[in-house]
Amino acid sequence: MLSYQHMYHAGSLADVHKHVLLARALAHLTRDASPLLYAETHSGRGRYNLDSPEARKTGEASAGIDTLLRDKRIGKDEAYLAALKRFQGQNNRLYPGSPSLAAQILRREDMLWLWELHPREHAVLQRLFDRDKRVQVFHADGTLGLPLRLPPKPPAPKRGLVLIDPSYELKGEYDALPNFVRRLRQRWPHAAGLLWYPMLPAMRHEAMVAAIRGHGADLQVHEAVWSEPYAARGLFGSGVIHWGIPARVMADPTFTIPTLLHSGTSRVGDASL
Numbered sequence: 001m002l003s004y005q006h007m008y009h010a011g012s013l014a015d016v017h018k019h020v021l022l023a024r025a026l027a028h029l030t031r032d033a034s035p036l037l038y039a040e041t042h043s044g045r046g047r048y049n050l051d052s053p054e055a056r057k058t059g060e061a062s063a064g065i066d067t068l069l070r071d072k073r074i075g076k077d078e079a080y081l082a083a084l085k086r087f088q089g090q091n092n093r094l095y096p097g098s099p100s101l102a103a104q105i106l107r108r109e110d111m112l113w114l115w116e117l118h119p120r121e122h123a124v125l126q127r128l129f130d131r132d133k134r135v136q137v138f139h140a141d142g143t144l145g146l147p148l149r150l151p152p153k154p155p156a157p158k159r160g161l162v163l164i165d166p167s168y169e170l171k172g173e174y175d176a177l178p179n180f181v182r183r184l185r186q187r188w189p190h191a192a193g194l195l196w197y198p199m200l201p202a203m204r205h206e207a208m209v210a211a212i213r214g215h216g217a218d219l220q221v222h223e224a225v226w227s228e229p230y231a232a233r234g235l236f237g238s239g240v241i242h243w244g245i246p247a248r249v250m251a252d253p254t255f256t257i258p259t260l261l262h263s264g265t266s267r268v269g270d271a272s273l
């Protein structure tokens, strides 16, 4: 049974880091006139309330998006900021999950395939996109469902972007992901991709990142670190492995979130921050 609930973490520093990079990737890929297919294996419910009891309980949104916006710490040219404002409209306590952020940036001719396994989260997501003809929502395991539909057949666009954003609550998820990414890249070579991972003091991400980077020189890592690992009880940083998007788009130094110890393509301990 899945117990992870993203409501507690929506708008956290890690969420914003992932969403800023997702928006950069989508803004870049939608400069090309041909349609794009956005596929997400772990979608969540797509929309969150920053004033919900769950968000208030952890205070992660308050330390995350609320602080980053108040201190003007997100570059004004970030595609993320424009999409966030469009999504929020008059209600700045609403926060877009990655499917909503993507739907804001994607064009009329693009498509979205969204997987979510948790029944309640899936139901909310399904309702949210009921009237958006670009979107298909699947109640299934995204790591099984997406490969079955690859390579995409017309009318789905050939070009794509995949976001893999697991909750890492099941034993073996870190170990299974390198193989999943390898198969995905083989079956859909026309897709770019982003894989988010938590940076926790147990450092379980390190072996996974090393294994995935071993697949090819085109795989890049972008990490945002806000605490020293030994000082952290929970997350000390957020990481994204990406491929198919130029490193300069993802690592542009004018587009960093400057509140953190560091962010960018360098790894913890690197001298070149």
Ligand SMILES: C[S@@+](CC[C@H](N)C(=O)[O-])C[C@H]1O[C@@H](n2cnc3c(N)ncnc32)[C@H](O)[C@@H]1O
Pocket: 002, 004, 006, 015, 018, 041, 042, 043, 044, 045, 046, 096, 097, 098, 099, 115, 116, 117, 118, 121, 140, 141, 142, 143, 165, 166, 167
């Ligand atoms: C980190 S949350 C997703 C957050 C979302 N990507 C965002 O940024 O707004 C992970 C979600 O994956 C769901 N989930 C867990 N395992 C899954 C699987 N194998 N297939 C599809 N969804 C899964 C969980 O129920 C949870 O809603």
